[in-house]
Amino acid sequence: MHELSICQATLKQILDIGQSYPNHVVSCITLKIGPLSGVEPFLLEQAFPLASINTIAENAELIIEHLPVKILCLQCDTESKTPPNRLLCQKCGAWQTKLISGDEMLLASLEFQELTIE
Numbered sequence: 001m002h003e004l005s006i007c008q009a010t011l012k013q014i015l016d017i018g019q020s021y022p023n024h025v026v027s028c029i030t031l032k033i034g035p036l037s038g039v040e041p042f043l044l045e046q047a048f049p050l051a052s053i054n055t056i057a058e059n060a061e062l063i064i065e066h067l068p069v070k071i072l073c074l075q076c077d078t079e080s081k082t083p084p085n086r087l088l089c090q091k092c093g094a095w096q097t098k099l100i101s102g103d104e105m106l107l108a109s110l111e112f113q114e115l116t117i118e
């Protein structure tokens with residue numbers, strides 16, 4: 001499953017950051033996903049609990065935010081937001097456009113919680 005390997009890569013990034021916070025667990029993870037990233041947020045939500053078992057992110061809440069698709073027109077140099085299936089300049093209608101956002105998946109934020117020693 002594609003989403004599981006993405007989860008594992010993201011988790012590795014999270015665990016690397018987590019090394020700077022000893023005695024903390026991850027309480028909340030925010031990911032930003034563009035519609036052209038090829039990542040299905042629903043599948044990612046399903047894969048995450050499996051990928052995170054026995055890690056400091058095991059009980060973290062996963063929040064997924066959706067990024068807009070933005071293009072830059074190569075004809076008139078205008079930036080526009082477009083639907084993911086219609087990458088046309090919203091000003092002049094040209095199809096010669098460059099994607100500037102919408103195909104990425106970003107780790108937007110992480111929240112850590114200190115472990116309480118009982």
Ligand SMILES: [Zn+2]
Binds near residue numbers: 078091093094
């Ligand atoms: Zn244009």
